[in-house]
Amino acid sequence: MPAYTKKQRLIDALTSRIESGDNPPGAKLPSGTELCAEFDVSRQVVRSAVDWLKARGLVEGAPGAGVFVREPDGQ
Numbered sequence: 001m002p003a004y005t006k007k008q009r010l011i012d013a014l015t016s017r018i019e020s021g022d023n024p025p026g027a028k029l030p031s032g033t034e035l036c037a038e039f040d041v042s043r044q045v046v047r048s049a050v051d052w053l054k055a056r057g058l059v060e061g062a063p064g065a066g067v068f069v070r071e072p073d074g075q
Contacts, residue, residue, distance in 0.1 A: 006041045010049040013039070018058055018069050027070040029059060 017023040030038065036047045050067055053059045063065050 006039070007045050007049050007052075010035065010039050010045060011052055014049065014053060015058065020054075023069050025069050026066075027069045028040060029069070031066065031068045 014023070014029065014030075014066050023029065029035070031042055032046045032050075035041070036043055045047070050059065050061075054061065055070075057070060057073060060070050
């Protein structure tokens with residue numbers, strides 16, 4: 001499976017979890033290691049997908065603490 005497809009699958013799954021409330025604002029995303037295992041992807045794919053989510057304001061990184069779901073803009 002091409003890397004783009006794996007990345008898009010991960011982005012879609014995480015976005016769906018955020019939008020459905022499974023991962024509500026303030027929730028910590030699973031670690032990179034956990035996401036690699038769950039989605040059978042490389043760390044590079046996880047990093048790229050998380051960077052995409054950060055760029056769109058869905059999540060934010062806290063150095064040394066992890067990646068957390070952001071409050072929606074305007075909330």
